Amino acid sequence: MQGKNGKSKGSQSRGASSRALPKAPTGIQGLDEVTGGGFPQGRPTLVCGSAGAGKTLLAMEFLVRGSTQYNEPGVFMAFEESAEDLTKNVRSLGFDLDELIQQKKLAIDFVQIDRNEIDETGDYDLEGLFIRLAAAIDGIGAKRVVLDTIENLFAGLQNEGILRGELRRLFRWLKDRGVSAIITAERGEGALTRHGLEEYVSDCVILLDHRVVDQISTRRLRVVKYRGTAHGTNEYPFLIDEDGFSVLPVTSLGLQHHVSEERISSGIPRLDTMLGGDGFYRGSTVLISGTAGTGKTSLSAHFVDAACRRGERCLYFSFEESPGQLIRNMKSIGLNLEPWVKKDLLRFHSSRATLYGLEMHLAIIHKIVQEFQPQVVVLDPVGSLIQAGNRRDAHVMLIRLIDFLKSRAITAFLTNLTGGGDAVEKTDVEISSIVDSWLFVRDIELGGERNRALYVLKSRGMAHSNQLREFLLTDHGVDLLDVYVGPEGVLTGSSRISQESRENASALARRQETERRHRERMRKRQALEARIEALRKEFEAEEDEASTLISEEASQEELITEGMEAMARSRQADEVQDSNGSRKRKGKYEKVGPR
């Protein structure tokens, strides 16, 4: 009746599949993404799974959402539960079936088969079922039909040959009527369904799985087959909570989130400096990993405190401490978070990681985030979530969670405990590749004490410090100090202090030595100068004496010359012609120079 071209509004808005098979949107969060728009319109879909896998709920939600969101009334033919039981069961999901039935948006027909009161003789068919179904469909103009669980017919009726023939006819009939149908079936041994219904319903097969690993249950959904459409082939975890069914496809989020340029403070000025001066990017994911007792929670509390001071809402998921304990402990480092809680800027959600499975955790986080609309979310510590699932699941869940938070521009602050024996940069859940900023707090054991050191391992998109900082928890909060880096390596705590005083002492000694040398030099210089002076004095004295001698000699010689001339004059000696023409008196005594 609906016809192949009778597309609902809902499926048109889910563009991607508009040219392909017409689809009936389920309205179930995530499932429409996985199936590319919903279940095939006007065709039956087989939903199989073991007992308690959520088949009935999925089917019921398909009808309820169809009638409330897409204006497609639905018929629920129940082979297992009475209408009263069904109504009661789904009320916990927030569906009021009574009201929908009153508004003629939903019809429930309970088909009871009691083998004890039925005998079979001769030929029969299931026309009665067809007539009931047709009456119900026509009664409200239904576009959707659920048969839950039609396999119960096999328990009530003996002639399997007739039954199979009639089922084949039923599915063809449903197709002819153009209703989008869900047929639920119990999972069989080594087959999808116990009675091989997948043989008849070949357009779309959904498998629900409910696994319990380590006493913690996880629900998963897989599209086994979807003829004529591209679909996600993974196993997607899903949840059933008070808002109904939700499938959480990793791929649905993609990496399309809006990126912010805004920077927000870490609450510790020196840490902001280490992060290029302004702190983290808004909407980024920050991971703090470190060994036990290194102050991861304190760093988180600082961040939360700073955010609350800016008037932002913070959501703190604590998997190890109760809110009261956290508040008390943070008071000891001078952080009073209580006023923020009172102002409803800060909300704590404490639960043991092992309390539920990962999916439930994710669902709860989703829910509270959607309700509280925080700007900052803290998960302390994420590693404990591994206890609630295995490593892989935890990894996948965290990716989904981070994507979810990023898509909402929520800054996520995760802490993670690193085991002492592990490699320093190893995170339990290998989330390091999906976080934007990664701070590492470690303790440095030296000189009989443990001290904390913090460094920025990575911080995407900012020039961050490569320095190690000593990290102190004081009664006025976290303090970052330079560590002593010297020939003996990195020193912290008392070692740093003693090293500093050693440094001071040796510096003093060096200074004194220098001064001493300086003084000595001065003294040497003075001595030298004194000697130079003495020598000069001696020299001057000698010079003096020499010149006295010379002048004495000259005057003596003059006297002698005068004497000889006087003698020659008196003896009347002849004059001697000199070679240069000057006349000289040649005498016995040649003039001699000074000695």
Next chain:
Amino acid sequence: MKKSAQDNPDKPLSLKEFAETGADPGEVWQLRLYVAGQTPRSVAAFANLKRICEDNLAGRYNIEVVDLVKHPQLAAGDQILAIPTLVRKLPQPLRKIVGDLRDTERALVGLQLRNGSEKPA
């Protein structure tokens, strides 16, 4: 079964006879046959039922034929799926026999007009 009671009314009933006697032998049987239109199977079922009743319950039965094509809303009341279905409304308890009743023995067993163990091989 009833014959033995009629033949010798003073003789106490054995447990087996008591079980087979069922309700008040004088009670009128209320039978309802659900069909969907005048299909050959429906017609055959009605003919078979008529025959069985005449043979075993002459004058003590009342057959009501419900055509679900005309009255689809009646199907839910008796939880009818298969067509044809014969419902024994009275005597209690309610019994249903699915099929065209061509196997008279099985039909008699189903209506509790005959014990299953007496059925010929």
